[in-house]
Amino acid sequence: MxxxxxxxxxxxxxxxxxxxxxxxxxxxxxxxxxxxxxxxxxxxxxxxxxxxxxxxxxxxxxxxxxxxxxxxxxxxxxxxxxxxxxxxxxxxxxxxxxxxxxxxxxxxxxxxxxxxxxxxxxxxxxxxxxxxxxxxxxxxxxxxxxxxxxxxxxxxxxxxxxxxxxxxxxxxxxxxxxxxxxxxxxxxxxxxxxxxxxxxxxxxxxxxxxxxxxxxxxxxxxxxxxxxxxxxxxxxxxxxxxxxxxFIKARDIMKTKPFCISRNRSLFQAVQMMNQNSVDSLLVTEHGKLEGILRLKDIRRIPDYKIPLAKYISTDTISVYEDTDLKKIINHLDDNFSGIIPVVSHENKLLGYITKSGLLAALSKQYEPDEQISYERNGTL
Ligand SMILES: Nc1ncnc2c1ncn2[C@@H]1O[C@H](COP(=O)(O)OP(=O)(O)OP(=O)(O)O)[C@@H](O)[C@H]1O
Ligand SMILES: [Mg+2]
CATH class of the missing domain: 3.40.50.300 (P-loop containing nucleotide triphosphate hydrolases)
Known part of the structure; x- marks a missing residue:
């Protein structure tokens, strides 16, 4: 030393x-x-x-x-x-x-x-x-x-x-x-x-x-x-x-406080939550850990909304770790990406999410004049 x-x-x-x-x-x-x-x-x-x-x-x-x-x-x-x-x-x-x-x-x-x-x-x-x-x-x-x-x-x-x-x-x-x-x-x-x-x-x-x-x-x-x-x-x-x-990590561009729901809730409760918050998907978590995603398009045609939502959870969602870098995140996305990418800790704890618009907003920051760039941790750019 x-x-x-x-x-x-x-x-x-x-x-x-x-x-x-x-x-x-x-x-x-x-x-x-x-x-x-x-x-x-x-x-x-x-x-x-x-x-x-x-x-x-x-x-x-x-x-x-x-x-x-x-x-x-x-x-x-x-x-x-x-x-x-x-x-x-x-x-x-x-x-x-x-x-x-x-x-x-x-x-x-x-x-x-x-x-x-x-x-x-x-x-x-x-x-x-x-x-x-x-x-x-x-x-x-x-x-x-x-x-x-x-x-x-x-x-x-x-x-x-x-x-x-x-x-x-x-x-x-x-x-x-x-x-x-x-x-x-x-x-x-x-x-x-x-x-x-x-x-x-x-x-x-x-x-x-x-x-x-x-x-x-x-x-x-x-x-x-x-x-x-x-x-x-x-x-x-x-x-x-x-x-x-x-050097730009998922946690730098993610939004916090995603809309979450537990797998024990009913489809009715899920739809209500989506309507109230004007979103078309909810992240399903148990004790803070990410289990999957519930998408409106997958449940729209279900006649009975009283049943539990568990059966309709998609687990094919791509999530990223909080320290995944921007290059990898972009490589992750396919051309049809329109939803959200959950951001998790290495213990699979849900921390936030990245949307396409959030990602585009972050990318467009590089074209702003220098003095306007302000970088906040744990927030949006
Ligand atoms: N032996 C010396 N006698 C008088 N002045 C000196 C001497 N060595 C360095 N200086 C002065 O001290 C200052 C710092 O010099 P230094 O060599 O540490 O700079 P530097 O950061 O390494 O610069 P550079 O990037 O050009 O190598 C300079 O103003 C230099 O002129
Ligand atoms: Mg020198």
């Missing part, structure tokens, strides 16, 4: 960081993002003591880093920078194995570890270990940089715009790669970027910085749905939420 406690930094008399507080849990993928000059690199470099703090503390697993020897601290963390930061006069293997060598790992063991790391970043060791950085593409150099950062199996890896100089395809490949590696080895990663799409793709939490402060630090989903202020709203940009429909 990394704790940044009330951190201040100025260069000459110019304040660069003014009161940074952040707790990073082990295994988190934190992305620092913000405009040029807002202090991202300065903050990142404070974690490995490349930049000293003026005031405040960086604490790692309960130990203030000012109590740890600089070189020991730096060797215990991976660090990847934009240009790869490889030594041009060393081979790929020497670059990756450098810290292992300094810390006294034997040659045989070191070579085996270098090969393992090259395989991890998908560079076949036989082809790459003896090349020099100048013989590699930008993407390959970054892969070597990532392999080197993993070399001593550190808990924490710091990455400063590691992929920003790469073409979009290579960049996307490396994003997938680092995401996979982070999940597999559950490292704590602090990653700086300028690119909000990269942040959304990778982060467990996105920290948005502005003029030396953190203005919001939250999951990508919450950041998109509930921007803390106008600055964040502007920063993430118009329609970003709609470009990531997996």
């Amino acid at each position: 990394i704790t940044l406690k009330n951190i201040y930094k100025s260069y000459k008399s110019k304040p660069v960081l003014t009161g940074i507080n952040l707790q990073i849990e082990s295994g988190e993928f934190i992305v620092l993002i913000g405009p040029s000059g807002c202090g991202k690199t300065t903050l990142l470099k404070m974690i490995n003591k490349l930049v000293p703090v003026d005031k405040g503390d960086v604490i790692i697993d309960g130990v203030p880093i000012k109590q740890i020897v600089d070189t020991k601290l730096r060797r215990s963390m991976g660090y990847v920078v934009q240009e790869g930061g490889l030594f041009p006069h060393m081979t790929v293997a020497e670059n990756i194995g450098q810290i292992l060598k300094i810390t006294g790992t034997e040659k045989k063991e070191r070579e085996a570890r270098v090969d393992e790391l090259l395989n991890m970043v998908e560079l076949p060791p036989e082809s790459y270990r003896d090349l020099y950085p100048s013989q590699l593409s930008g993407g390959q150099q970054q892969r070597v940089g990532v392999a080197r950062a993993f070399s001593v199996n550190p808990e924490i890896i710091l990455m400063d715009e590691p992929f920003s100089a790469l073409d979009p395809v290579t960049r996307s490949e490396l994003q997938d790669e680092i995401f996979r590696l982070q999940k597999k080895f559950s490292k704590t990663i602090v990653f700086v970027t300028h690119d909000i799409d990269e942040a959304i793709k990778l982060a467990s939490r996105i920290c948005i910085m502005h003029e030396g402060q953190i203005v919001q630090c939250d999951t990508p989903e919450n950041t998109l749905k509930n921007p803390a202020d106008d600055y964040v709203r502007q920063f993430i940009g118009r329609n970003r939420l709609w470009e990531n429909p997996e």
Whole structure:
């Protein structure tokens, strides 16, 4: 766990960081993002003591880093920078194995570890270990940089715009790669970027910085749905939420308080309830759990309304979980959909419902100007 406690930094008399507080849990993928000059690199470099703090503390697993020897601290963390930061006069293997060598790992063991790391970043060791950085593409150099950062199996890896100089395809490949590696080895990663799409793709939490402060630090989903202020709203940009429909869940667009009835009631009572509320279907529930749907069209021709409704319940209804995303909901619908989709918890408790008109209203929100978008949880858009 990394704790940044009330951190201040100025260069000459110019304040660069003014009161940074952040707790990073082990295994988190934190992305620092913000405009040029807002202090991202300065903050990142404070974690490995490349930049000293003026005031405040960086604490790692309960130990203030000012109590740890600089070189020991730096060797215990991976660090990847934009240009790869490889030594041009060393081979790929020497670059990756450098810290292992300094810390006294034997040659045989070191070579085996270098090969393992090259395989991890998908560079076949036989082809790459003896090349020099100048013989590699930008993407390959970054892969070597990532392999080197993993070399001593550190808990924490710091990455400063590691992929920003790469073409979009290579960049996307490396994003997938680092995401996979982070999940597999559950490292704590602090990653700086300028690119909000990269942040959304990778982060467990996105920290948005502005003029030396953190203005919001939250999951990508919450950041998109509930921007803390106008600055964040502007920063993430118009329609970003709609470009990531997996973040829009059934519970965000459902209506609550569906019209429900128990299976023990009669058809007469059901029809009366439909008439009173001007609906053509009722959701049948028992102790709050969804059993099915009763549709007016299925009972219209029944001569005797005194009989129990149980026999006429349709159980073929498609329901969705509260956390089913918009993409899946739309895929669920067939062209003839005209009724309602019940929304249930994973325990099958009925929570609400989605209508076609509600869905269309939600979808049309993306065409409204930015300032009119208001997103309410547990309500309609
Ligand atoms: N060594 C230094 N001496 C003087 N000023 C510095 C130094 N390092 C950084 N600064 C200033 O501190 C501010 C923050 O710099 P920093 O490199 O942390 O920004 P950043 O958010 O990483 O920007 P970018 O996105 O361009 O990399 C800038 O105004 C920069 O000019
Ligand atoms: Mg920077």
